[in-house]
Amino acid sequence: MSLRLDSLGIGITTRDRWDDLSITLSELRTKGYEDLETVVIDDGSKQPLPKTLRAAFPKVRFERVDRSLGLVVQRNRLAQMLSSTYYFSLDDDSFPVAGDISDAVIWLENHPTVAALALHILPRDEAIPCAETLGEPFPVQYFIGCGHLLRRKRFLELGGYLDRLHYYAEEIDFCLNALLQGFSIYAYPGVVIRHNRTPVARNSAKASRYYIRNQVLVGLLYFPFPFSILRAANCLLLIKEPEWNPHPGSLMLGWLEALVCTISWLKLRRRMSLAQFRAWKALPKPRH
Numbered sequence: 351m352s353l354r355l356d357s358l359g360i361g362i363t364t365r366d367r368w369d370d371l372s373i374t375l376s377e378l379r380t381k382g383y384e385d386l387e388t389v390v391i392d393d394g395s396k397q398p399l400p401k402t403l404r405a406a407f408p409k410v411r412f413e414r415v416d417r418s419l420g421l422v423v424q425r426n427r428l429a430q431m432l433s434s435t436y437y438f439s440l441d442d443d444s445f446p447v448a449g450d451i452s453d454a455v456i457w458l459e460n461h462p463t464v465a466a467l468a469l470h471i472l473p474r475d476e477a478i479p480c481a482e483t484l485g486e487p488f489p490v491q492y493f494i495g496c497g498h499l500l501r502r503k504r505f506l507e508l509g510g511y512l513d514r515l516h517y518y519a520e521e522i523d524f525c526l527n528a529l530l531q532g533f534s535i536y537a538y539p540g541v542v543i544r545h546n547r548t549p550v551a552r553n554s555a556k557a558s559r560y561y562i563r564n565q566v567l568v569g570l571l572y573f574p575f576p577f578s579i580l581r582a583a584n585c586l587l588l589i590k591e592p593e594w595n596p597h598p599g600s601l602m603l604g605w606l607e608a609l610v611c612t613i614s615w616l617k618l619r620r621r622m623s624l625a626q627f628r629a630w631k632a633l634p635k636p637r638h
Contacts, residue, residue: 358455359387359434359502363424364442366395368403370548375407377445377544384409386438389431394418422520425495426510429502437505441496443548444471448478449541454499457487457538465508465533466500466525468493468636470542484539491633492525493535497543504533512618518557519564526572529630530620537636558597562588563604563611570612574624582608 360383364371371390378384392399392414399412413431415424429437436455446469454467470484471494498521508528511520525535562585569581582605588594589601622630 356387356433357435358438358451359389359432359436360438360440361389361391361425361428361432362440362442363391363393363421363428364395365393365418366397367442367548367550368395368397368400370443370546370550372403372406373546374440374442374445375403375410377447379407381446383446383451387411387432387434389413389428390442391415391424391428391431393420393424420516421495422511422515422517423513425520426513429500429505429510432502434502437500437502439495439498439500440543441545444496444543444545446497447472447542447544448481449484451499451541454538454541458499458501461536463533464536465504465528466493466498466535467538467541468535469497469499470537470539470637471497472542472544474544474546478542478544481540484542487536487538487540489534489633490537490636491535491630492522492636493537494636495521496545496547497541499538499541508533514615515560515564515567517560517564519561519568522568523564523571526568526622526630527620529626530572530622537634539637555597555600558588558594558600559604559607561594561604562601563608566605566608567611567615570608571615571619572622572627574621574627577627 360378362374388409389411392412394415394417404412425439438451458464458467468490472478508531512523515523528535566582566585570578573581585605589598594601
């Protein structure tokens, strides 16, 4: 690490995944990140933190809530708990496998209008690419939550994640809000994050419901007319996609829930101009 230790902190939220968390913390130690401020929030796990895990990682600050508040709320809390300038956000089943996050921090320091960096996400079984093939940073629509880097205070100043989204699409909401306030989001391919995407403690029906709900809501909150309405209609096509169609009832519930929420969320609408929308849509999506 070539940075001051107080410049970079790591935030992780977990629930009922102690084995996966152990792997992530071990990988962070192997990569030389052990001395960084690291906070792990246990979001209401059924089983308490194993004593062996606490003993194995004495430098990690473990916090717990007895009732699950959800991933979005906990990521906001992590931003408030950390004292570092930059917030390296990971899932409990994701960890860096190539590159140095300190290089990404230095790049951010030289680009003050960039609010966050999307890191290069690899699925469990995909080979790590050669560093020479990863390329230079470039602007993207949004970042993926399982591995990204934030300016911590700027993140809080922009309002953080929208708590009421609860689960999914908080990254897109934040990135669109940042865009409207004059900031941009870049991909930083030089830092590679392995996302094991563990099946432990995953509720696919709940995921389907919140995914379609929040995709509709983000469109209704930010997209200009008629693209906001088209977004809502196009989300119904998720029923045809293999990843989501095992739970068509949950998808329809989430879609209808989004329409109901729209009425009470109107005061949150922050419509992009047509020019902003077209420029944003022309950007590539992050790799995941």
